[in-house]
Amino acid sequence: MLKEIMIGLGALAASGAAMAQTAPTADALCAKGQVVTVRFNEIKPTGTIEGFNAAAVANQKFYRDKGIKGNVQLVGRAMVRDAATGTWSFSDKRASTAHVNPPGGGRGDPNDPAWKAFVAQYDANSTVTAQQTFCYMPAIDETATITAEIKKFEQVWADKAAAGDAAGLGALLDDSYMSYGKAKPETKADILANTADPKKRPASVKISDVTVKVDGGYAFAQGVWTETAKDGKVTSLSFQDIWKQDREGNWKAMMSQVGPVGS
Template identity: 75%
Template sequence: MLKTFALSLGILAAAGPALAQTAATAAELCDKGQVVTVRFNELTPGGTFDGFKAAASANQKFYRDRGINGNVQLVGRAMVRDAKTGTWSFSPNGVSTAHINSPMVRVDSNDPAWKAFVAQYDANSKVTAIQTLCYMPAIDETATIMSEIKRLEQVWVDKALSGDAAGLGAILDDSYMSYGKSKPETKADLLASTADPKKKPKAVSISDVTVRVEDNLAFAQGVWTETDSAGKVIRLSFLDIWKQDRRGAWKAIVSQVGPVGP
């Protein structure tokens, strides 16, 4: 594993002059990203994962006690996949820390607090590899997300018009709630209404749709225009809140509707 890791770093080093930059500090070199120091460790025969986590907590506290607050430490366990069954399990010994925005400052190695957490690490693990990396900001997918949410809003229209409750249910979270009508509606309420032939609209459209994205939430606003079976036109303003699940799919979790003035 270490040989492969070193080979990968060698490929990066040979990528050409474009990567050959220098700076006085890691933070200066990585001025457009985040400095992350990754350590790969193996638990020693007497070491435990809990002991390793305690060492990382003491390490973090060391910096906090000295007014350094911009860094974050993640503690992880290596995972392995069984080639025969395809199942995953935790490695019995592989552990790691990822130190985000790790402080590149000189510390007194004789400081008792420093010695204490280093001793905790040493009592539970040994380092097998260390690499400091510069991670660039995440790729901005705002435009793609906005387009996807607008597409889903149109899917909502199409499913409502066709009475396709199952299709509509696929884009609603199980916790979905709608507010603003005579009483709150759950996902089950909305799907039952959609499937009811007596409530099937003659026409549905949306207009003036705008989308705002914040982290894993998207907020869609617009006007819903519906012509019911009796020919009555209903116009409602809507705010739909969408959330991205762990698989990357967007599901509506909350709607707020209200009348639109003449």
């Protein structure tokens, strides 16, 4: 959910026709999207960023203590670019919160001590300079494109393993990669060492029945890995790979689970 929202940030997600509509609640008006309330805050001379962050934590805890779990609060700190040096730094004066899926009931009870406590924390550290509630539509669906990309990577994986191309295979694996299901867990280093060892290299590798499920910045691939050893022995294993997309949009395999076919 957060990935979809952040992709959409910065673009008002209502068309001119939709903006002309009215509804009794924000949730009803934004039925096909995601309601996000954005606040911009100026840190007071007597306040601190740390105090502002603590207020946001208390704000979130207030809702959790009330049994409300569907909302998420993002806390942001303004970044400033120095025109002379081109370097970036954090502002000590400007901060923001984005309340994703705020409870439809609106403001809490102003007489509730827990509500008054976190509001007092905010007020002690900052002043709200602007506030707006937006309707963000889901990100453009790239499931088909990502599915095809992951299937391609799975085939490249098999090809690199058969060719003994440890460097090529290494480019697909995250440094934290782990594989489970054999006699002992294998790290990325273990996998690459086996790939580079001619004695352990299979004569051929084939993958089949590959399916992919995409969930935000993760992709879950499963299929059957069949390798033929140089002595002709054939081994088939079912595999499940977890892929994660980094901030640059690149996919890396994080973990694998292998086992007998049909298990």
